[in-house]
Amino acid sequence: MxxxxxxxxxxxxxxxxxxxxxxxxxxxxxxxxxxxxxxxxxxxxxxxxxxxxxxxxxxxxxxxxxxxxxxxxxxxxxLGYLPQEPGFHRHFTAFEFVDYVAILKEMTDTRARHREVRRALELVGLGDVAGKRIRKISGGMRKRVALAQALLGEPQLLVLxxxxxxxxxxxxxxxxxxxxxxxxxxxxxxxxxxxxxxxxxxxxxxxxxxxxxxxFDGTPAQLSGVADNRVWIAGSRDPRARLWWRTSEGLHRHVGDPPAGAQLVKPTIEDGYLLLVGPAAVPDAVAA
Amino acid sequence: MSTTTTAPQRELVIASRTAPPLHTVRWALAGTEGRRLLRHPLFMLGFAFAVFGLVLDADSGESIFGLAGGAYLFPGVGLGGMTFLVACLAANRERRDSAQDFYGAAPLSERVRTEAALLSIAWAGLACTGLTGVAALVLAGFDGVLFFDGERYALRPLELVQGPLYIVFAGTLGVLVGRWTRRTYAAVIGALVLVLPPVVWLPWIVFGDGVPEGFSSDWLDHASVGWHVIGLIGLATVAVAGARARHDRRPRVALLFLVGLGAAVAGIALGLPTGPDPL
Missing domain, CATH: 3.40.50.300 (P-loop containing nucleotide triphosphate hydrolases)
Incomplete structure (x- = not known):
């Protein structure tokens, strides 16, 4: 199941x-x-x-x-769960924190638990900072500590x-x-x-x-497909576009219903996503 | 009667076999919390303060005051206040850190986590027991007899138990406050209340009758030590029940509270100091 x-x-x-x-x-x-x-x-x-x-x-x-x-x-x-805003006890070291969560996950054998904690920390690339206090490591590292605790015990359901x-x-x-x-x-x-x-x-x-x-519920390819023939590039902003933004090349990328003769480009997942949830979302574009 | 088992139930039964017994997990968590408590700088400061007081008093030759002053008479200053503070901070750690989601998604329930927090206080009690034991050995020797100005007094085991019991009471009170509030200032205020007059002047530690004149002073309270010990156990039990009541509303917790309250009332009523030693 x-x-x-x-x-x-x-x-x-x-x-x-x-x-x-x-x-x-x-x-x-x-x-x-x-x-x-x-x-x-x-x-x-x-x-x-x-x-x-x-x-x-x-x-x-x-x-x-x-x-x-x-x-x-x-x-x-x-279950392994990484909350959106993980609350850490900043006086714990990375190892102590993951070890603490391991006990909460009913890992009682100290040796096996410590082995598992080290494995999880290695998986997220924090093996060498395991002894550092959480308050002294960067935001990105903290996120990885939180990820490490979610990976403990090889959970069947991982919610990140x-x-x-x-x-x-x-x-x-x-x-x-x-x-x-x-x-x-x-x-x-x-x-x-x-x-x-x-x-x-x-x-x-x-x-x-x-x-x-x-x-929307489908594959990533289907999501980008939502914007097929609805993304075009132009030198200046087209007011008919539902969404647009300026690219690094100084061109304007538009999403919406293209005018005749528009220079269509291959859509990305982001284009499909923006069409779905943007200010002028397209309900009939929803894939089953 | 049907014995059909549905698929989820079957999975549950299979998986439950691999889960360790609850008491094992509870003690594992209690051990971790207990060791953290002992390693906490504030607890170590309180412990050092107690040792310092003990050495000072012993050095002055007032051996019974050494036991009382260092480990007993002002345990609130030495260890009790710090034990309360550290236990309180540990007990509300998850809410202070907004880590409820971390803890909430773990199989160990809040009820078990509270029980583990309460059990962790045993580590502080053991540390205080060790301190008391060493102090008694140093000051009174293996026979437990104190000498002062040619007079002797044999310490009673129940007299020695009061210090560690007071520490356990202070710790469980800390867990109680920590489980009910996330505010750090509540921990600090609680610790200050314990270490400042008039609370610190309450007769937390008493000695039995028969302390020779030379030993006795206004510093020592005399009472029925047995009842006093029961009173301390009762107070700690009330704190345990109050902490558990945060996440456990079963009748057994109410019963525990009533038993603790009864012991505390009886202990306080029958173990109140009877005034200066009649001798």
Whole structure:
């Protein structure tokens, strides 16, 4: 039962639905969640990580019901979670922090636990700074410490909320390599991100969220396909474009309905994403 | 009766076999927290202060004051206040650091984490027991007899137990406050209350009757040590129940609170100092 299944899942805060009746099934592999701020990504991630209870709807994780206390504990035994804003105790060293989380994950054999902590820290490239206090390491390193704790015990379900934020390009490359290796046959990796490049590099499947709904669910290629024949380059800004921006070459890249004779270019995932969630989103472009 | 097991239940049963027993995890976490407590600079400062007081008093030849002054009479100044402070900061660490998501996604529940925090206070109690033991050996020797101006007084084991019990009480009180509030100032204020008059002047440590005139002074309180010990245990039990009540509303916690309260009231009523030693 290696999948996440949700049916009419809803999380409300007062009158506002952060997640508004979402129905999805997510299987093994790396699935990316894209969406603007406030789209409901983090709320969804927190529900999948069992730290937030849905207001209504049905959620099954690895075939288990997180609403049931015993089954929730069982899910947590198989879960690795990187929260969007990891709260560290800054006086801990990187090793102490990951070791502490390892105990919370019921790893009681000291020798085996320490071996696992070292493995996780090595995986994220922090083996040589394990003894440094968290307050003394950079933001990017802290993010990797948080990632290390999520990798403890080789979890079956890995929930990573904006894992590549604060990482420099080299670290981001390494992170992509690591996560793509993690998304094996059995493991479900759910990655929430603002980085469309991450999705292109990592994910077999991408879900774009907007206002608590899934505005798109498909492959990265399908997402860029949303903008097929709708991206063009021109020397000056075309007011008919739904979105546009100036490129580093001084040209203007436009997304929307092109005028006749426009110089069409190959769309990227970002173009597709912007068409979906931009100010003039195109509802009929949603892929099933 | 049907014995059919659904697929999720079967998976649950299979996976549960690999999970270690809860008490093992609880003690593993308690050990980590306990060692962190002992290594905390504030606790070490309090411990050093207690040792310093002990050495000073012993050096002045006032051996019973050495035991009382260094480890007992003002344990709040020496260790109690610091134990409270460190335990409180550790207990509210996850909320101070906004790390609820980190901890919340782990299989170990808040209830078990609170229990581990309470158990970790045993490490401070053991440290104080060690200090008391060494002090008693140095000052009173293996037979536990103190000599002063030609008079002798044999220390009773229950008298020696009070210092560590007070430390355990201060620590569990720290966990109680830490579990209910995330505010650092609450920890600091609580520690100050413990180490400043009038709380520090309360008869936390008492001696039995029969202390010779030469030993006795206004500094020493005399009472039924047994009842006093029961009172200290009762106070610590009340703090334990109060801390657990944050995440555990089962009847057994209420029962623990009532038992602790009863012991505390009985201990305080029957173990109150009876005034200066009649001898």
């Amino acid at each position: 290696s999948h996440i299944a949700m049916s009419d899942l809803r999380k409300s805060y007062g009158a506002r639905d952060a997640v508004a009746g979402l129905s999805l099934t997510i299987g093994p592999g790396v699935t990316g969640l894209l969406g603007p701020n406030g789209a409901g990504k983090t709320t969804l991630m927190r529900m999948v990580a069992t730290v937030l209870a849905p207001t209504s709807g049905d959620l099954r994780l690895l075939g288990l019901d997180p609403a049931d206390r015993e089954q929730r504990t069982e899910i947590r035994r198989r 909320d904006e894992p590549s934020a604060a990482l420099d390009p080299e670290q981001r490359l390494r992170f992509r390599e690591l996560v793509s290796e993690l998304g094996g046959d059995e493991r479900i990796v759910l990655v929430s991100t603002h980085q469309t490049e991450d999705v292109a590099a990592l994910c077999q499947r991408v879900i774009v969220m907007r206002d608590g709904h899934a505005a």
